[in-house]
Amino acid sequence: MSDAAPRTVLVLGGTSDIARALLEHLADEGLERAVLASRTVPDAEPVLAGGRVRCTTVAWDALDVAAHAALFDRTAELVGRIDLVVCAVGLLGHHAGLSMGPEQVDEMVRTNFGGPAAALSVAAERLVAQGGGALVVLSSVAGVRPRRSNYVYGSTKSGLDAFARGIADAVHGTGVRVLVVRPGFVRSSMTEGLEPAPFATDPATVAAAVGRALRRGRSGVVWVPPVLGPLFAVLANVPAAMWRRIAGDR
Ligand SMILES: NC(=O)c1ccc[n+]([C@@H]2O[C@H](COP(=O)([O-])OP(=O)(O)OC[C@H]3O[C@@H](n4cnc5c(N)ncnc54)[C@H](OP(=O)(O)O)[C@@H]3O)[C@@H](O)[C@H]2O)c1
Numbered sequence: 001m002s003d004a005a006p007r008t009v010l011v012l013g014g015t016s017d018i019a020r021a022l023l024e025h026l027a028d029e030g031l032e033r034a035v036l037a038s039r040t041v042p043d044a045e046p047v048l049a050g051g052r053v054r055c056t057t058v059a060w061d062a063l064d065v066a067a068h069a070a071l072f073d074r075t076a077e078l079v080g081r082i083d084l085v086v087c088a089v090g091l092l093g094h095h096a097g098l099s100m101g102p103e104q105v106d107e108m109v110r111t112n113f114g115g116p117a118a119a120l121s122v123a124a125e126r127l128v129a130q131g132g133g134a135l136v137v138l139s140s141v142a143g144v145r146p147r148r149s150n151y152v153y154g155s156t157k158s159g160l161d162a163f164a165r166g167i168a169d170a171v172h173g174t175g176v177r178v179l180v181v182r183p184g185f186v187r188s189s190m191t192e193g194l195e196p197a198p199f200a201t202d203p204a205t206v207a208a209a210v211g212r213a214l215r216r217g218r219s220g221v222v223w224v225p226p227v228l229g230p231l232f233a234v235l236a237n238v239p240a241a242m243w244r245r246i247a248g249d250r
Contacts, residue, residue: 003134003177004217005029006083010075012119014038014057016088017188018138020048021203025211026084027052033079037071062089062115068122076126084214085123086136087164089116092190096153105152112156117163124167124176132175136210137164141184141223144232147247168219177219181210184228197250199225 007030011019014036023034027049034053036046037060045055056078060071075082091111093100100108120135127133142150143157161180168178183206185197201224209224223229235246 003083003132004215006031006134006214008033008035008079008082009084009086010035010037010072010079010082010123012037012060012062012085012087012116013089014060015040016090016138017190018183018186018203018206019086019088020046021207022086022136022210023053024049025204025207026214029211029215035075035078037075062119063110065115065118068119071119072122072126081130082126082133084134084136085120085127086138087116087120087123087160088138090138090190092153093150094194096150097148100152108152109156109159112153113159113163116160120164120167124171127176128171128174134214135164135167135176135178136214137161137178137180139164139180139182141182141228141232144182145236145243145247147250148244149247149249165221177217179210179213179219180221181206181224182221182228183224186224195250199228199231201225 006026009023009031011034013019015038023031031053034055036055036057038057039061041057041059045057048055058071058074089111091108093108096108120137123135137160139161140157142154143161146154164178164180183201185191185200186206187196187200187202206224209222213222
């Protein structure tokens with residue numbers, strides 16, 4: 001197997017709806033083993049893809065940076081070669097902007113950026129050492145142009161997105177590739193209770209787009225849905241007053 005059709009995966013943020021949809025999708029292409037790194041370890045392992053993907057949950061907190069290397073050691077003990085690492089950690093907060101206090105801002109920055117970035121640096125080192133593999137990093141369209149209602153979340157995603165693209169350049173030529181996924185609004189636990197934004201999708205759609213990119217051996221940025229790429233090429237550059245009107249309070 002290869003990272004185009006991964007047999008083994010480590011998911012950072014193992015309860016993520018998007019990540020789980022991706023595992024279901026990849027089961028049809030030969031995925032056999034998944035290590036789910038999660039803050040809480042369930043009494044019984046989740047059954048994914050009708051049991052075709054054998055899951056093991058390992059306790060892990062993105063904020064516990066000192067424990068990141070041990071997670072990769074444990075994963076290698078469990079599955080051997082790690083074909084794919086998916087970073088799906090995320091904290092949204094419904095109004096992640098001016099209403100947030102300093103502790104909340106700090107928690108969001110460390111959860112969405114600092115912690116995952118530290119874990120991704122270990123991931124990149126381990127994948128290079130084993131001679132190849134793929135990294136899938138869940139960024140967001142919210143990071144392309146932060147808006148007034150959620151610029152804390154948006155800026156953490158900008159940081160992670162830049163970090164992941166930097167890793168992609170750093171590992172170029174090593175056999176490791178990086179996919180930076182920029183979904184728009186996805187109907188998942190994270191967005192429960194929120195009114196869907198235009199071009200809203202669901203976890204299965206994101207999973208299919210990532211699966212297709214992996215199969216094709218792609219690296220780089222994947223927009224979901226694809227129309228967001230050209231749309232945000234424009235929106236990233238409209239004047240601030242116009243952007244405030246377009247973004248509104250959502
Ligand atoms: N849904 C959207 O509209 C959307 C759009 C663009 C990008 N994204 C990104 O896609 C990724 C997956 O999101 P999702 O929609 O699948 O949401 P989700 O189901 O809420 O998944 C988020 C995951 O992050 C984990 N997490 C949060 N804080 C953590 C910490 N300190 N340590 C370890 N894990 C932690 C959660 O674990 P617990 O179960 O322990 O809370 C959960 O597994 C996120 O990075 C998100 O920012 C989502």
